[in-house]
Amino acid sequence: MNPAEDQVLRQxxxxxxxxxxxxxxELKENHLKTRKQFxxxxxxxxxxxxxxxxxxxxxxxxxxxxxxxxxNGCLIEPVIGEGEAVSLYGAVTTKFQTCSNPAFLTSxxxxxxxxxxxxxxxxxxxxxxxxxxxxxxxxxxxxxxxxKVENSEMKRKRDMSLKEAWMSRKTKVGGFPGIYxxxxxxxxxxEIRMVYLENQDNAINLKARLANQTxxxxxxxxxxxxxxxxxxxxxxxxxxxxxxxxxxxxxxEIHVTxxxxxxxxxxxxxxxxxxxxxxxxxxxxxxxxxxxxxxTAIVQFMESWLAQGATKFYFYLHSYTWQTKHILNLxxxxxxxxxxLIEWSDVPVAERDRGNYEKDxxxxxxxxxxxxxxxxxxxxxxxxxxxxxxxxxxxxxxxHNLNIAQVLNxxxxxxxxxxxxxxxxxxxxxxxxxxxxxxxxxxxxxxxxTRVLQVESVRWDYRVSKKIxxxxxRVIHFDMHSIYRNELxxxxxxxxxxxxxxxxxxxxxxxxxxxERHLLNPPxxxxxxxxxxxxxxxxxxxxxxxxxxxxxGTKYEEMKLAPWAVEARQTMRDLEQCRxxxxxxxxxxxxxxxxQSASGCEGxxxxxxxxxxxxxxxxxxxxxxxxNSYVEQKSGFRLF
Numbered sequence: 001m002n003p004a005e006d007q008v009l010r011q012x013x014x015x016x017x018x019x020x021x022x023x024x025x026e027l028k029e030n031h032l033k034t035r036k037q038f039x040x041x042x043x044x045x046x047x048x049x050x051x052x053x054x055x056x057x058x059x060x061x062x063x064x065x066x067x068x069x070x071x072n073g074c075l076i077e078p079v080i081g082e083g084e085a086v087s088l089y090g091a092v093t094t095k096f097q098t099c100s101n102p103a104f105l106t107s108x109x110x111x112x113x114x115x116x117x118x119x120x121x122x123x124x125x126x127x128x129x130x131x132x133x134x135x136x137x138x139x140x141x142x143x144x145x146x147x148k149v150e151n152s153e154m155k156r157k158r159d160m161s162l163k164e165a166w167m168s169r170k171t172k173v174g175g176f177p178g179i180y181x182x183x184x185x186x187x188x189x190x191e192i193r194m195v196y197l198e199n200q201d202n203a204i205n206l207k208a209r210l211a212n213q214t215x216x217x218x219x220x221x222x223x224x225x226x227x228x229x230x231x232x233x234x235x236x237x238x239x240x241x242x243x244x245x246x247x248x249x250x251x252x253e254i255h256v257t258x259x260x261x262x263x264x265x266x267x268x269x270x271x272x273x274x275x276x277x278x279x280x281x282x283x284x285x286x287x288x289x290x291x292x293x294x295x296t297a298i299v300q301f302m303e304s305w306l307a308q309g310a311t312k313f314y315f316y317l318h319s320y321t322w323q324t325k326h327i328l329n330l331x332x333x334x335x336x337x338x339x340x341l342i343e344w345s346d347v348p349v350a351e352r353d354r355g356n357y358e359k360d361x362x363x364x365x366x367x368x369x370x371x372x373x374x375x376x377x378x379x380x381x382x383x384x385x386x387x388x389x390x391x392x393x394x395x396x397x398x399x400h401n402l403n404i405a406q407v408l409n410x411x412x413x414x415x416x417x418x419x420x421x422x423x424x425x426x427x428x429x430x431x432x433x434x435x436x437x438x439x440x441x442x443x444x445x446x447x448x449x450t451r452v453l454q455v456e457s458v459r460w461d462y463r464v465s466k467k468i469x470x471x472x473x474r475v476i477h478f479d480m481h482s483i484y485r486n487e488l489x490x491x492x493x494x495x496x497x498x499x500x501x502x503x504x505x506x507x508x509x510x511x512x513x514x515x516e517r518h519l520l521n522p523p524x525x526x527x528x529x530x531x532x533x534x535x536x537x538x539x540x541x542x543x544x545x546x547x548x549x550x551x552x553g554t555k556y557e558e559m560k561l562a563p564w565a566v567e568a569r570q571t572m573r574d575l576e577q578c579r580x581x582x583x584x585x586x587x588x589x590x591x592x593x594x595x596q597s598a599s600g601c602e603g604x605x606x607x608x609x610x611x612x613x614x615x616x617x618x619x620x621x622x623x624x625x626x627x628n629s630y631v632e633q634k635s636g637f638r639l640f
Contacts (some may be wrong), residue, residue, distance in 0.1 A: 010075060012163075012203045015284070025094075026058050030145060032070070034229055034348040034359055034477055044082070046353055047381065047499050049390070057598050062478035069312060074414075076117075077220055080166065087570075094181060095554065097541075101178075101529055102456050102481065102620070109387065114468065116564055119408060124313045125627060126574045130604075136349070137411075137414065137505040138551040139498070139501060139503060139506075140411060140414065140415065140499055140501055140504070141500040141502075142415050142417075142418070142497050142498070142499055142500075142501070143490065143498040143499070143500060144177060144494065144495065144497050144498075145483060145484075145485065145495045145497070145498065148491075149471065153479075170631075173267045175199070176199040176235060176364065177202075177622055178197075178198070178199075178347065178348070178361055178622055178623065179196060179197070179198045179202065179204065179206065179620065179621050179622040180196055180347045180348070180618040180619065180620055180621075181194060181196045181256055181265065181267055181270070181564060181618070181619055181621050182194075182195070182196075182199070182267075182617055182619070183268055183270060183376070184242075184256075184267050184268070184270070185266065185269065185270050185271075185272050185379040185380070185382065186269055186270070186271045186272065186273060187272055187273065187379070187382060187412055188246075188253055188273060189246040189247075189248075189273070190243055190244055190245065190246040191241060191242070191243060191244070192208075192241070192242045192244060192251065192254060192269060192376060193239065193240065193241050194218075194239075194240045194241060194242075194256075195237060195238070195240075195242060195266065195372050195375045195379070196234065196236050196237075196345060196372075196621075197236070197237060197238070197365065197369060197372055197375045197532045197618070198236065198622075199234055199235055199236075199361075199364075199581065200227055200228055200234050200235070200236040200237055201234075204258050204259050204622060205217055205218065205220070205259050206218040206220070206240055206256060206257070206258055206259075206621065207256075207259065208240075208242045208255060208256045208257075208267075208574070208627060209254065210254060210255075210431045211253065211255065214578060215242070215257075216242060218241065218242055219240070219242075219243075219258070219478075220236070220238050220239060220240050220241070222236070222237075222238065222239075223237055223239065223371060223375070223477040223478070223479065223484055223485075224477065224478075224479075224484050224596065229370070229371045230595070231561075231592075232592045232593055232595070232598070233247075233364050233366040233367045233594035233595070234364045234594070235338070235361055235364040237349075237371040237372040237375065238372075239302065239375065239476075239538065242254065242479065247273045250271070251269050251271070253267060253268050253269055253354070254267050254269055254622050255267070257621055258400065258621055258622040259266040261621075261622060264621075265619050265621045265625075266476050266618075267323075270379075270383040271385050272379060272380070272384070273383060273431070274382075274383040275383065275502035276383060277478065278376075278384065278386040279312075279384050279385070280311045280312040280338075280384060280385045280386070281309065281311065281385075281386050281387065281409075282305075282308075282309050282310045282311060282312070282385070282386070282387050282388070282405040282407040283310060283311070283312035283313065283314065283381055283385035283387070283388040283389075283410075284305050284310055284312070284313050284314065284388065284389055284391060285314045285316075285318065285373075285374065285388060285389065285390045285391070286301070286313070286314065286315050286316060286389070286391065286392070286393065287367070287373060287390070287392050287393075288316040288317065288318045288344040288364055288367075288368045288373055289315075289316070289317060289318060289319075289320055289324075289371070289372060289393070289625055290318035290319050290320075290368050290598050290601075291318075291571060291575060291601065291602065291605060291609075291611055292319065292320040292321065292322075292324055292611075293321050293323075293325045293365055293567060293571045293572065294434075294568050294572065294611065295321070295323045295326075295327045295561065295564070296434065296437055296443055297393040297394065298324065298328070298331075298393065299327060299440065299442075299443055299515065299547065300393075300396075300543070301393045301395075302331055302542075303445070303543040303546055303547050304539065304543055306543075306546060307402060307538070307542040307543045307546060308397060308398075308399050308402050308403060308404045308539070309403050309404050309405045309406070310639040311330075311338055312338055312340075312381070312384070313335070313338060313340065314340050314342060314377045314380060314381065314387050315339060315341050316341065316342045316344040316373055316377070316583075317341060317343055317344060317614050318345065318346075318368050318598065318613070318614060318637075319598075319611040319612065319613045319614070320611060320612055321564070321567075321611060321612070322612065322613075323561040323564050323610055326405035326412050326556065326561065327440070327556075327589050328341060330440070330550075330551070330554070330556045331525055333551055333554075342377075342378075342380075343614035343615055343617050344361045344368065344369070344373060344614060344617060345614045345615060345616050345617045345618060346598060346599070346618075347361050347362055347618045347620070348620050348623075349361060349362060349364070350618075352402050353385075354507075354599070355460050355599055355603055357583045357599075357600075360599050362597060362598055362599035363583070363594060363597050363599040363600055364594045364597065365593060365594070365598070365599075366595070366597065367596045367597075368597075368598045370480070374390045374478065374479065374480065375477075375478075375515070377390065378390075378470060378472050378475060378478075379472075380438075381472045382473050383472070383640060384472075385472060385474055386405070386471065387404070387405060387408045387421075387469050387470070387471065388469065389469045389470070390470075390480055391465065391467065391469070391509075393625045394511060394512045394513060394514055395425070395467060395509050395510075395511060395512070395513075396428075396447075396509060396510040397507075397508075397509055398507070398508055398509070398510060398511050398535060398539065399506065399507050399534070400505055400507070400535065401505045401506075402469065402535075402538065403540065404469075404507065406507050407507045408469055408507075410419060411499060411501070415487055415497065415499050417496055417497050418471065418474075418496065418498070418499045418601050419470065419471050419474035419486040419487070419496035419497060419498060419500055420468050420469060420470045420471065420474075420475060420478075420483060420496075420498050420499070421468065421469040421485075421507075422466040422468050422483075422498060422499065422500050422502070423466060423468070423469070423501050423502075423504065423508050423509055423541065424466060424467075424501075424502055424504070424508040424509065425462070425466050425467045425481075425508075425511050426452055426453070426464055426509065426510050426511060427446060427452075427453045427458045427462050427511045427513065428450050428451060428452045428453060428510045428511060428512050428513070429447075429450065429451045429453070429512075429513060430447075430449065430450045430512040430513070430514060431446070431516075432514055432516060433446070434564075434568060434569070435511075435565050436531070437558050437562070437565075438560060438561065439557070439558050439560055439561055439562070439563040440547075440551050440556050440561070441551065441557050441558055441561060442536060443547065444544065445540050445543055446540070446542075446545060447536040447537070447540040448533060448536060448537055448540060450510065450533070450536060452510065452511065452525045452527060452528045452531040453525060453526070453527060454526040454527060454528050455525075455528075456526060457524075457525045457526045462511070465480075466481055466500075466502070467481070467483070467509045468479075468483070470498070473485055473487065474487050474496040475487065475496075475596075479571050483498050486498075494559070496542060505532075514572070515573070515576050515639065516534060517573050517630050519520075529540050533600040536551070537549070542626060549605060552639050555618070566607075567607040567608075567609055570606060570607040571605060571607045571609060574601070574604050574607070575601055575604075575605075577604060578595075578596055578600060578604050579595060579596055580595075580598075580600035581604070582594075582595065582597065582600030582601065582603075583600055583603070608609060632637075
């Protein structure tokens with residue numbers, strides 16, 4: 001075997017699962033012409049268990065994968081779908097053409113089976129644009145996202161391939177005219193950015209200005225090529241950019257309006273320009289909690305991060321119980337400004353339309369605006385926190401030395417151009433003992449009881465997904481598991497890079513699923529009995545000691561927060577059910593409805609809890625209405 005072949009084959013074991021998932025998702029989501037025929041001929045769930053060769057054969061059967069021939073007669077890699085394939089990592093969009101990649105394909109005479117096997121290695125290597133592997137640590141791989149994005153690509157350009165396919169079908173996209181804005185952020189002397197929500201087929205532009213200055217169009221972009229947060233959720237995240245004079249002084253607010261509107265909205269501006277020093281080395285952005293009941297999860301989340309060096313927390317709130325409110329108060333009193341409690345409400349909706357799938361825009365927002373939240377928090381943390389992660393409450397970070405910032409700083413020294421660090425996200429089971437917890441003093445964490453699953457027992461999408469630590473001022477577009485676009489490096493030509501830290505015991509996440517079902521015939525699960533749980537014991541002890549000291553002598557130590565366990569179980573069950581059902585429909589290929597919207601889930605709650613909801617935080621800058629005017633209109637010149 002020559003060195004080029006060997007280099008690719010060594011990539012296969014790590015990349016094959018990722019690419020297989022990519023192919024399946026490409027087939028399922030991109031509305032290929034053969035899609036219906038394919039799905040009728042093969043069960044999607046079973047498809048996930050095919051090996052690479054069988055999958056390829058099945059795709060070829062319905063002509064989903066094409067295998068054209070090069071001019072010199074050798075096979076080239078397939079063109080996935082009707083156009084370009086969107087990488088699972090979101091790095092770049094490309095066709096898999098290995099004939100034009102002599103660095104890896106050195107011969108046209110490989111056996112066909114080997115060529116298909118090499119496809120899994122080639123595709124991911126090309127898609128991710130691997131530039132080099134640092135020999136100083138074989139578990140760190142530096143990935144570049146590509147060259148400078150041309151200005152023309154940042155102007156009114158949307159990838160229509162997926163959207164047109166969707167809109168040509170029977171499903172209605174949904175006619176929601178609102179454009180919803182919260183805050184804006186000054187990221188440099190000459191640029192202000194903001195995150196907003198709009199219907200994905202909206203054709204109305206925003207315009208903005210500094211007070212008493214000229215109106216300018218807001219240049220906007222999407223976070224990925226599809227311009228959707230997720231399929232069937234028609235309200236999508238947008239990013240607006242306003243150029244200002246670099247000599248502008250303090251900018252506390254901007255005026256924002258939409259085309260053909262006679263009103264404007266005053267939007268506050270936060271100054272997040274870099275001042276030469278980070279106030280915090282490690283911070284956390286927490287996904288908005290909605291209809292939240294498990295207050296013990298907040299304690300475990302906070303103490304696990306505090307025990308490993310986090311000093312800044314951005315906590316986004318939508319709706320929660322009174323017990324949760326007490327726990328938030330506990331940490332706010334303890335941490336002060338290090339904990340920001342950020343209200344994240346529904347978007348405005350007329351009360352008569354609330355909960356109506358056709359009229360309530362909240363019914364079309366995925367997970368309470370998860371994509372918008374991530375980018376809002378990244379802008380908020382910009383220049384204030386050096387390393388930050390977007391996480392959920394059931395994500396447990398683990399650093400081998402219980403010092404996450406130190407690990408990331410060491411990796412940064414080896415990779416000074418890094419914008420983010422991707423770490424393994426390992427599915428695990430953590431037993432719950434809610435009935436025995438009556439007050440904060442009863443919490444023990446019990447991390448030692450956590451069971452880590454074998455890779456083979458984990459579902460495909462969870463198996464390939466990772467968690468990310470970011471440098472906030474170096475990233476632009478991303479989601480919870482993927483990177484789409486970074487800022488440019490000082491050379492103004494290349495984007496900052498991504499570091500993959502896979503199979504790396506120095507830093508990883510455990511995904512602690514806390515939802516339990518008592519099944520008559522539970523699925524067979526293989527656990528990783530070789531996982532070294534000693535680090536979890538050390539972390540557990542440190543967390544318990546810190547929490548005991550935190551509540552000692554306070555009103556929270558013996559505060560009675562029970563009963564809560566029965567309500568929490570039922571609510572968690574309802575929310576898990578909402579992942580698959582909403583508005584009385586099962587969410588599948590036939591019922592193409594937005595999943596996990598707050599509006600859809602709220603109607604399914606059955607525990608009777610009166611949740612605390614945050615005040616309104618979004619403003620519809622495209623709102624139009626008829627109003628009385630109490631000012632006498634001066635008439636123009638008239639001869640008679």
